[in-house]
Amino acid sequence: MDDRPYIARRPKRADGRRNYDAILAAARKAFETSGADASLEDIASQAGVAIGTLYRHFPTRASLVEAATRDGLENLVAHAERLAGHPDPLEALKEWMREAVIHFSTFRGLVGILAQSMYDEGTPSHAMCAAMHQSGADLLRAAQAAGRVRPDLTPEELFDLLSGAAWVREQAASGRDGSPRFLQLVLEGIVAPRRD
Amino acid sequence: MDDRPYIARRPKRADGRRNYDAILAAARKAFETSGADASLEDIASQAGVAIGTLYRHFPTRASLVEAATRDGLENLVAHAERLAGHPDPLEALKEWMREAVIHFSTFRGLVGILAQSMYDEGTPSHAMCAAMHQSGADLLRAAQAAGRVRPDLTPEELFDLLSGAAWVREQAASGRDGSPRFLQLVLEGIVAPRRD
DNA sequence: GACTCAACCTGAGGGTCCCTCAGGTTAGTG
DNA sequence: CACTAACCTGAGGGACCCTCAGGTTGAGTC
Numbered sequence: 001m002d003d004r005p006y007i008a009r010r011p012k013r014a015d016g017r018r019n020y021d022a023i024l025a026a027a028r029k030a031f032e033t034s035g036a037d038a039s040l041e042d043i044a045s046q047a048g049v050a051i052g053t054l055y056r057h058f059p060t061r062a063s064l065v066e067a068a069t070r071d072g073l074e075n076l077v078a079h080a081e082r083l084a085g086h087p088d089p090l091e092a093l094k095e096w097m098r099e100a101v102i103h104f105s106t107f108r109g110l111v112g113i114l115a116q117s118m119y120d121e122g123t124p125s126h127a128m129c130a131a132m133h134q135s136g137a138d139l140l141r142a143a144q145a146a147g148r149v150r151p152d153l154t155p156e157e158l159f160d161l162l163s164g165a166a167w168v169r170e171q172a173a174s175g176r177d178g179s180p181r182f183l184q185l186v187l188e189g190i191v192a193p194r195r196d
Numbered sequence: 197m198d199d200r201p202y203i204a205r206r207p208k209r210a211d212g213r214r215n216y217d218a219i220l221a222a223a224r225k226a227f228e229t230s231g232a233d234a235s236l237e238d239i240a241s242q243a244g245v246a247i248g249t250l251y252r253h254f255p256t257r258a259s260l261v262e263a264a265t266r267d268g269l270e271n272l273v274a275h276a277e278r279l280a281g282h283p284d285p286l287e288a289l290k291e292w293m294r295e296a297v298i299h300f301s302t303f304r305g306l307v308g309i310l311a312q313s314m315y316d317e318g319t320p321s322h323a324m325c326a327a328m329h330q331s332g333a334d335l336l337r338a339a340q341a342a343g344r345v346r347p348d349l350t351p352e353e354l355f356d357l358l359s360g361a362a363w364v365r366e367q368a369a370s371g372r373d374g375s376p377r378f379l380q381l382v383l384e385g386i387v388a389p390r391r392d
Numbered sequence: 393g394a395c396t397c398a399a400c401c402t403g404a405g406g407g408t409c410c411c412t413c414a415g416g417t418t419a420g421t422g
Numbered sequence: 423c424a425c426t427a428a429c430c431t432g433a434g435g436g437a438c439c440c441t442c443a444g445g446t447t448g449a450g451t452c
Binding site: 247 | 427428429431432
């Protein structure tokens with residue numbers, strides 16, 4: 001009947017809100033150190049709460065991930081709006097992409113979830129991803145209109161490049177990090193070819 | 197004492213070889229449909245063998261993955277050697293990269309394992325990855341020597357690009373597949389800039 | 393302050409998967 | 423045919439997942 005994705009809402013009762021916040025804090029910490037497949041039972045016990053309580057507030061792992069990353073992605077969208085008026089649309093796009101890659105690789109496994117959510121409605125993070133898609137597409141279009149980015153690049157391709165860069169960054173989290181270089185190469189690859 | 201990675205060897209006794217092969221065949225099928233984290237117990241039962249037998253031949257999941265993908269990666273290295281004499285070194289590099297991306301994304305989760313193995317000795321797939329690294333580096337160097345690829349690109353960066361492309365391909369396995377386009381963009385991005 | 397009840401919490405428990413290991417079986421050799 | 427190293431089995435303990443029956447409590451109402 002109602003197959004909309006479950007988006008965790010901050011509950012109404014005081015004890016509910018307390019636990020919700022504690023779980024979220026524990027989850028952020030656990031995701032950071034163990035990746036998106038951190039043990040939910042560990043998170044619950046770290047939050048000082050029984051496992052059933054965690055499931056009450058966050059019925060799926062995806063809904064917990066969504067709640068844990070919502071702020072960061074909201075900031076990303078907000079930043080895109082600020083950048084919309086930038087005098088140099090290519091520079092604006094580049095800066096946004098750099099920031100996006102960092103957010104996408106906040107913890108191991110996140111970029112996979114986001115890539116999944118991007119085109120799969122019925123996923124908790126889909127709404128946020130759609131908003132980001134919009135932001136990225138706008139910045140891209142502006143840079144293309146100014147003739148600064150190859151005109152055949154689509155927003156979907158842009159996000160593939162972004163996701164790839166974020167994945168490389170997340171892989172390299174421990175050790176050699178080639179991701180700034182990766183994005184650099186990608187960026188240099190998508191600028192409009194100079195006129196002959 | 198001996199912390200070399202465990203590489204599965206084809207066993208000596210006839211029953212051992214039979215089971216080894218059956219497990220490998222079942223594993224290939226399971227990885228293909230369920231990804232690298234397919235259930236080992238399913239694989240064992242699919243092979244008509246008890247779980248202990250699977251662990252006897254393949255003490256770790258990584259060793260099973262290594263055995264299941266060894267052939268494909270060996271082919272990739274062999275292909276590189278054949279391409280070494282290609283008249284157009286850029287075309288040779290491109291073709292090899294296209295093939296590499298396909299092999300890296302044989303099943304979901306493989307490219308992550310390979311990226312891990314690339315710089316982590318003590319991993320079953322490390323030997324194969326090192327060989328591939330060599331192959332790729334040779335083709336890259338040749339294309340650079342011919343002035344066809346930007347000279348500042350390192351082999352490590354090449355493999356980051358390849359892995360990123362493979363990851364995007366593996367993500368999109370079900371549905372929209374942007375991977376040929378991804379690699380295309382990358383390839384166009386790394387060619388040497390035309391002289392002014 | 394007592395009452396009410398929806399919201400909330402708990403943790404036992406059944407399911408899946410991981411990996412180990414003690415004990416039984418068998419292929420191949422002399 | 424006897425011997426043994428190689429091989430096989432599957433029970434079992436541990437981690438994690440997720441559900442649900444039953445108990446507790448915050449907050450509104452009188």
